[in-house]
Amino acid sequence: MTKAKYTEGMFLATKDKGEVSFLLCVPKDAIAMIVLGHGAGAGMRHKHMEDIAQSLESNKIATFRYQFPFMERGGGRDAQSVSLATVQAAIDKARSLQKNLPLFAGGHSFGGRMTSLYCAEKSIEDLCGLIFFSFPLHPSGKPDTKRAQHFAQIQKPMLFLSGTRDKLAQLDLLQSVCAEHAQYISLHLLDTADHSFKILKRSRKSEKNIYDEAAETAFEFIQSLC
Template identity: 25%
Template sequence: MDAPARQDGGVSERIEQTVQDVPTPAGDARVHWHLAPHARLVLALGHGAGGGVEARDLRALAAALPSDGVSVALVEQPWRVAGRKVAPAPSALDAAWRAVWPALTAPGVPVVAGGRSAGARVACRTAAGLGAAAVLALSFPLHPPGRPERSRADELTGAGVPVLVVQGARDPFGRPEEFPPGAEPVVVPHGDHGFAVPKKADVTQEEALDVITHAVGMWLKAV
């Protein structure tokens, strides 16, 4: 279906939204396309282990970026499509992501892989092998809450492509100051793992999401 027309510099352009089911070894995945009228990039985003493509940061990017020439593909893993509540092992997530990749490259423009939380880990682990142009890691789970010794920093540093990390200032899975040199995150003030901000914070929820969309948009211009 088509989204409402948006105004950009006085020119009205309609952002097309489509849904595509893609077979994988674990069952069908579902790609929710938010298509730029004249795409120069595809940003493919996977969701976390505790939620789906309705996450606030994924929705904000899908709404903001197509008007700037970036088609956004929100990838729903097969376990979510099937209605299951528990994510499978990382190897199964990676296999499904690899199976979806040809659909993501079909538009014929460079693809930036990414996702939030577990989806960010999948993107990091598979980026180099799939030929991703870069990786966007939203709320990267650097370690389990309260277990900093179980660091996953090697997934970021070993991605083999440029990586942008966007992290909430109070994310229990890894605060911004815990990240290694070279992976310093864009900080979302007061944000938790879902980028939610307290009502008493000195930034609104909308302003917090604007930090994300602006930082990602500027970074993608360089990509």
């Protein structure tokens, strides 16, 4: 793994909710930085987020992980407006710490969805693109595409890294949405992976580590834009 510089700290999410934690990791040969929001059920230090970040760092991609206020303090999820404000604050903080690296944003599940909603509302001029790890297209057991309605407002390149067994992104629906917005969306399917990137070892065709596959795909996506 490329040796990375680690920086930990806090930033103000909103005036009402206060400060939240962040973890910035920058490989010495980094080609870009991605701001990563975590899922709804686990924070930025969960093993899944650690594995995503470490694989990205091994592929020369700096990562800025951060907590949403509800995860920082514990308890119920905040109003969507709070989460969107936190996405903005995280991007602003990341950019202040690394001014020269091309900027990307996204995250796992909930974090990715909140980032997409924010980017549909606000234009970030220096944002090169979005990368989603297991975008939650719909709740489990309730397949539809309502959560994709805002994609038309995001005129930035987007990469979706999605498992073929993800119960929050029914495959035919996800493929249809991505095809509808093919001008901006690239889809990479992770064979046998579920929403948390757990795989079926016996039936998976590739022997490559699932996190390495996702990170290498992200690297190729970033390299094509920078």
